[in-house]
Amino acid sequence: MHRPEDAQPLNVEDVALSDPTPGADVPEAALVSAAAADDRQPLATTAPPPTRTLATPNTEALPGNGLRRDAGSEADATQKVGSGADAAPDTDSGPDASSGPDASSGPDAGSGPDAGSGPDAAPDTGSGPADGTDASVRVAGGGGVGGGAVDLTLDEARRLILRAQGLLGADARKGGVHAMLRRLGAVQLDTISVLARSHELVAYARLGAVSRPAVERAYWHDPAQSFEYWCHAACILPVEHWPLYSFRRRAFRERKFRWHEVPDSVDKLLDQVRESGPVMTSDVGGAKNGGPWWDWSDSKIGLEWLLDIGELVCTRRVGWRRVYDLAERAIPADLLAQDLTDEECVIRLAGIAGRSLGVANRTDLIDFLRLKGRYAAILDEALLSGAAGLTPVTVAGWPGKKGQANAWADPAALASEPRGRHRTTLVSPFDSLIWHRGRTERIFGFTYTLELYVPKHKRVHGYFTMPVLAGGRLIGRVDPAREGTTLVARQVHLEPGLSPAKWAGAFADALWSAAEWVGCDSVRVERADPPELATMLNAPR
Numbered sequence: 077m078h079r080p081e082d083a084q085p086l087n088v089e090d091v092a093l094s095d096p097t098p099g100a101d102v103p104e105a106a107l108v109s110a111a112a113a114d115d116r117q118p119l120a121t122t123a124p125p126p127t128r129t130l131a132t133p134n135t136e137a138l139p140g141n142g143l144r145r146d147a148g149s150e151a152d153a154t155q156k157v158g159s160g161a162d163a164a165p166d167t168d169s170g171p172d173a174s175s176g177p178d179a180s181s182g183p184d185a186g187s188g189p190d191a192g193s194g195p196d197a198a199p200d201t202g203s204g205p206a207d208g209t210d211a212s213v214r215v216a217g218g219g220g221v222g223g224g225a226v227d228l229t230l231d232e233a234r235r236l237i238l239r240a241q242g243l244l245g246a247d248a249r250k251g252g253v254h255a256m257l258r259r260l261g262a263v264q265l266d267t268i269s270v271l272a273r274s275h276e277l278v279a280y281a282r283l284g285a286v287s288r289p290a291v292e293r294a295y296w297h298d299p300a301q302s303f304e305y306w307c308h309a310a311c312i313l314p315v316e317h318w319p320l321y322s323f324r325r326r327a328f329r330e331r332k333f334r335w336h337e338v339p340d341s342v343d344k345l346l347d348q349v350r351e352s353g354p355v356m357t358s359d360v361g362g363a364k365n366g367g368p369w370w371d372w373s374d375s376k377i378g379l380e381w382l383l384d385i386g387e388l389v390c391t392r393r394v395g396w397r398r399v400y401d402l403a404e405r406a407i408p409a410d411l412l413a414q415d416l417t418d419e420e421c422v423i424r425l426a427g428i429a430g431r432s433l434g435v436a437n438r439t440d441l442i443d444f445l446r447l448k449g450r451y452a453a454i455l456d457e458a459l460l461s462g463a464a465g466l467t468p469v470t471v472a473g474w475p476g477k478k479g480q481a482n483a484w485a486d487p488a489a490l491a492s493e494p495r496g497r498h499r500t501t502l503v504s505p506f507d508s509l510i511w512h513r514g515r516t517e518r519i520f521g522f523t524y525t526l527e528l529y530v531p532k533h534k535r536v537h538g539y540f541t542m543p544v545l546a547g548g549r550l551i552g553r554v555d556p557a558r559e560g561t562t563l564v565a566r567q568v569h570l571e572p573g574l575s576p577a578k579w580a581g582a583f584a585d586a587l588w589s590a591a592e593w594v595g596c597d598s599v600r601v602e603r604a605d606p607p608e609l610a611t612m613l614n615a616p617r
Contacts, residue, residue, distance in 0.1 A: 225468040225481035226490060233435045233471045233483075234519050235494040238548055240434025240486065241509050242282040245496030253279050253286060253294030257302060261432040262311040262444075263295070264506040265304065268528070270540045271556055271563070271594050273396075275312060277504035281545070285593045300391035300406050304383075304398070308444050308511055315391070317428070318407050319414035323421040323451065325386035342378040346387055354401040355379075356394065422447065422454040426464040430486055432508065435471060436515075437483040443512045459484060474518060500546040500585050502554065510543060522550040522571065538567045546582035554587065563591035565601040570609055580612035588617065 228236070235244060242248035242259050256279060257263055266274040272288065279291045295302050300315045306324060307313060313321070332338050349355055360375040379400050382388040390398040391406045404412060416424075422445075429444040430436055436444070438459070447455055458464040467490055468481030476482025503509060505526045510516045517523050524543060527535040538555020545551075552570040556563060565587060570576060587599045604610035 225470045226485065228435065228469050228471045228485075230471060230473045230519075233469075233474075233485075235548060236485065236489050237434040237509075237519060238498065239494040239496075240432060240489055243499045243501075243509065243545065244494055244548065247496070249283050252283065253291050254301065256282055257294065257312065258314050259432065260508055261317070261428040262307040262313055262508065264308060264508070264511070265310045265312060266506045268540065271502075271558065271590060274504040274506040277502070277542075278507050280590075280593055281499065281501040281503055281507060285589070296392035298392060299408075300389075302391065303407070304390040306384075306446070308446055308508070309506075315407065316411065317425075318403075318411045319416050320421050320425050320428075322386070322414075322416055323418040325384070326418075328381075328384040329386075338377065338381045341374055342381060345375060345378040346382055349382075349388060349400060350402055354399050356397050356399055358397075418451065419454050422451055423458045423463050426455050426458050427466065430464060430466040430484055431489075434489055435469060435483055435485045437474060437476075440512055440515050441484070443515075444508075498546065498548045500582050500589070501544075502542040502556070502586050502590050503545050503550075504542065505540065509545075516550075520550045524550075524553075537569055541567075544583060544586050546579065546586065551579050552583060554583075556590070558594070558596065559600075561596050562598045562600055563587060563594070563596040565599065565613070567603045567605075568601055568609060568613065569605045576606055576609045576612060580609060583609070584613050584617070587613065 238244040239248070240259075242256055248256075248259070260278070263275050263278050268274070271277065272280070275295060276288055276291050279286055279294075295312050302312050302315050303318060304310065305313055305321055307321075345360065348360065352359075357376050357379060360379070379388065379398075383390060383398075383400065386403055388400045389403045389406050390400055392399050425445055426441060429441050433440055433444060438456070441455060441459075442448075442452055445455075455464070459466065459468075464484070465487070466484035467487045469483050469485045469490075470476070470481050471483050474482045505524075510524060513524055522543065524541075525537075527537060527541060528539050532539075537553055541553045541555050543550045543553050550571070551574055552568060554565045554569075555567045557566055558564065568583065570579060570583070584599075587601075591597070591599050599613070601610045601613040604613065
C-alpha cells in the first residue's frame with residue numbers, strides 16, 4: 077500500500093501513534109494505530125512479575141496486529157462466553173481506524189486555529205429534525221447475571237449507546253472535557269488534521285463549541301490529569317486508569333521489541349531522563365536517523381520503548397511533540413503503588429469499556445481494549461461470572477443464538493430512560509462511537525470506510541469522510557476541507573432512502589456549526605448525492 081498522493085509527509089514524531097507489525101512492508105504497516113504484536117514469536121502462558129528483567133516475548137496483551145479484519149467474523153462474537161479464543165474476533169475490512177498521514181501543515185504548527193473562547197460545555201444548538209429531539213425510550217426491567225437477559229429493541233440499544241457516548245441529553249456536557257474523557261474511558265490520538273485533530277473533534281462532537289485551548293488543557297496538564305498509552309489504539313487515558321494498564325506494560329517489557337529492535341543504550345537514556353528531567357526527542361539527539369520517515373533514531377526507539385513498559389510517561393505535549401518524563405515523577409504515588417494482577421486489570425477495564433459503549437457484544441469489548449489469547453479468556457470469564465459488572469442483554473437484530481444473551485450493558489444505564497436532545501454534529505473517523513466498523517453497521521445500518529488510504533481515483537466519498545450524526549442516526553457523510561475562512565464540503569452524501577427535504581436542515585446545521593467552531597464564516601458544498609442536496613445546502617442562511 078502506498079500513502080495517498082495528496083497526503084503530506086509524516087513527521088517522524090507522529091509515528092509514535094503507529095506501531096507496525098515487524099517484518100511487514102513498513103510504509104503500509106505504519107498506517108495501523110495499535111502496537112502490533114510479533115506473531116512469529118511464541119506466546120507465553122503467564123505474565124512475568126513487573127520487574128525490569130526482560131523475558132521471553134508474550135504478545136497476547138499487546139493491542140493487536142493492526143486493523144485487517146475478516147468481514148465474516150461478526151457472528152463469531154456471539155459464541156458462548158468462556159471459549160477463550162486465541163484471537164479477538166475482528167469484523168472490519170481494512171485500515172479504517174488507523175493512524176495515517178498528516179494532512180495538516182505538520183506537528184510544529186500546533187493544534188490549528190483557535191475555535192473561540194466558548195465554554196467547555198457549550199449548549200447544543202442543533203437538534204435535527206423535530207421527530208428526533210425527544211429520545212425517551214422504554215427500557216425493559218430485570219436481567220442481570222442469573223436473572224435472565226434484558227430484551228432491548230435496536231432503537232432502545234442505540235439510544236442507550238448514544239447517551240453513554242455523551243451524544244444524547246444535556247447531562248453529557250456537565251464537567252466539560254475532563255468529565256467527557258472519563259465518560260469515554262479513552263480518546264484516540266491521530267496525526268491527521270483536516271478541520272482539527274481527532275482528539276479535538278471528539279470533544280467538539282459532544283460539547284459543542286468548546287475552545288480548543290480548553291481541550292488541550294483538559295488532556296495535557298501539569299499536574300497530570302491524563303496520560304498517553306495503548307488502549308484501542310494510541311489514546312489519551314484518565315490518569316487514574318494508570319494501574320489498569322500494568323498487564324500491557326508487563327507484556328511489552330517481556331517482549332523487548334516494538335517494530336524496531338530496542339537499542340542497548342536504553343538504560344543510559346533512562347538515566348539521562350532521571351538526571352536531567354523531562355525531555356523531547358530533540359533533547360536526546362532527534363527522532364530520525366536521516367533515512368525515510370520511519371527510520372527512527374535509537375533515542376526515539378528507546379524513549380518509546382520506555383513509555384511502552386511504563387518507565388516513562390507522556391502527560392503533556394509541546395507543539396504536538398511528546399514530552400517524556402519518569403512515571404515516578406508524573407504519576408501520583410498512590411496510583412504507582414497499586415499492583416494489580418492481569419485478571420484485575422482486564423476485569424476493571426471491561427467495566428470501563430462496557431460503560432463507555434453503553435451496549436456492547438463481545439467483539440465490541442475486545443475491540444475497545446484490543447485483547448486476545450488468555451486476556452480475552454479473562455474477559456470471557458468476567459462476563460460469564462458477572463465480575464465485569466455488566467448486565468446480559470438481548471438486542472433485537474444483533475447476531476446470536478436464540479434464547480441467549482447476545483450483548484452486555486451498563487446496569488446503571490438500564491436503570492433510567494435516555495431523554496433529551498440528540499447532538500447534530502460531524503463525527504471524527506477515529507471517534508469511539510464508530511471505532512468498530514461492524515458495530516457501526518450493526519447499530520446504525522451505516523457502512524463506513526475511511527478512504528484516505530485509497531488511491532484518489534478510486535475514492536467514492538472522499539479523502540477524510542466524516543459521518544453526520546442527527547436525530548440519533550448517521551444520516552450521511554461529508555468530505556471537508558478549508559479554503560481561507562470557508563469550510564468546503566468537497567462531497568456530501570445523504571444515506572439512501574432519506575429525504576433531502578427532511579434532512580437538509582440537519583446537514584446544514586452540522587456543517588455551519590463545525591465551520592464556526594474552526595473560525596470559518598462561510599460554507600460551500602461542491603458536490604452532493606443526491607444533487608439537489610447541494611442546492612439546499614448552498615442556499616443563503
